[in-house]
Amino acid sequence: MGTAILATAAAVLPWRVPGLDTLALVAWLLSVVVLTVLLAGSLRRPRVALGHGGDPVLAPFYGAPPMALLTVGAATLLVGRDVLGTTAAVTVDWVLWSAGTAAGLVAAVTVPFLQFTRHTGGDGASAGWLIAVVPPMVSASGGALLVPYAPAGQVRLTLLLGCWAMFGMSLIASFVVLTLIWHRLATLRVGPVATAPVLWIGIGPFGQSITAANLLGDAGHGVLPEPYDRAFGALGVLYGVPAWGFALLWAGLAAAVTVRAVRTHLPFSLSWWSFTFPVGTMVTGTSALAAHLHATALALIAVLGYGALLTAWALVAFRTARGLRHGTLARPA
Known part of the structure; x- marks a missing residue:
């Protein structure tokens, strides 16, 4: 997702520059390759992939x-529809969206349940x-x-309302978790140096929610009855600007x-990928507001945010590739 966000963010940037479409296409193709490899590896070792539920850090x-x-x-x-055609791209997206949504809803319920009932320590x-x-x-x-x-009709309306429901589900849960994180940071301090990049995940819910609110607001025209279509359309901006402000505060921290x-000395680890996807969501959210x-x-x-995202991605991808090549990826630098 840290690579695919390069493509989606490039596709919605308000200003177009030469080479941007090519960059988006390359990022999309690379993300497809990486996703395929990772899914194949997980399917080959399902016990390993599913065996972290009891770990409070990995779950x-x-x-x-x-x-x-x-x-x-x-x-x-x-981005991919320029290569595959609209029909094929939509079909692929339906499949990936359906699988990702089902798995995401399971994770959103199961992981907190495990935290409430099984996980200890930390x-x-x-x-x-x-x-x-x-x-x-x-x-x-x-969605x-x-x-x-x-x-058209009830199917389209149900999809739209379901997406708004998932928006609320994730947003409120994120507020709860962020409150707990703020309390922990204020009372126990930031912790080990190596965990610093993980803090960037905190801007992800805001960037993604701004993006979602604006996309859903646009999608509601002609689907929701009046005056709710206009009300939900305005919500993207009315919610997005204040949320964008808090995201900047969290990014500064x-x-x-x-x-x-x-x-x-910040050692390299896979947590450095936290510099990519959350920043990418801020780019898409800011682009939507713009x-x-x-x-x-x-x-x-x-x-400018996309430039920072591209720089961060290049650095983290290079360090990841070097770690894989030398077999040091799992060890502190």
Whole structure:
């Protein structure tokens, strides 16, 4: 999902520059390859893939595979249709969205249930907990893109209302988790240096929710009865701008903690991928607000944010490839 977000974010940027479409296409193709390899590896070792439910640290990451399916599906519809054609792209997206939504809903219920009933120990709430509850929000965004392709009438309305319900499900759960994280940080401090990148996950629910609210607002025109179509359309902006402000606050805190960690040597780990997808959701959310409000400042911020996302992705992908090549990926740098 850290690679597919490069494609989706590029597809919705308010300003187009030469080479951007090619970059989006390459990112989409690479994300398809990576997803295929990871799914094949998981299917070959299902016991390993499903054996982390009792681990309080690893269990929340069961939300990551559903988000990968959903993000690649959205990228296929937005970018891949230039290669596959609209009909094939929509079909692929329906399959990935359906599988990702089902798995994401299971993770959003199962992981908190395990936390409530089985998991013990640990240092309290972590930003990693958000990974388990964010998938329904990603489903809401992806579902909004599919609303126009659903059969007209009750099927289309049901899809739209279901996406809004998943929006609320994930948003409120994220608020609860973020409150717990803030309390932990204020009372127990930031913890080990290596965990600093995980704090960036905190902006993910906001960027994704801004994206979802605006996409769902647009999708409601002609589907919801009046005046609710206009009301939900306005909600994307009325919610999005304040949420965008808080996301900037969290990003500032995460950046400060990261700089502090770098000064004391921040070892490379797979947690560095937290620098990609959450930032990508902020780019898509900012792009949506810029498009609805015709705000030049927001458009500029979205473009600059995409530049930061691309830089972060290149760095993390390079370090990951080098770690795989030398067999040091699982060991601290």
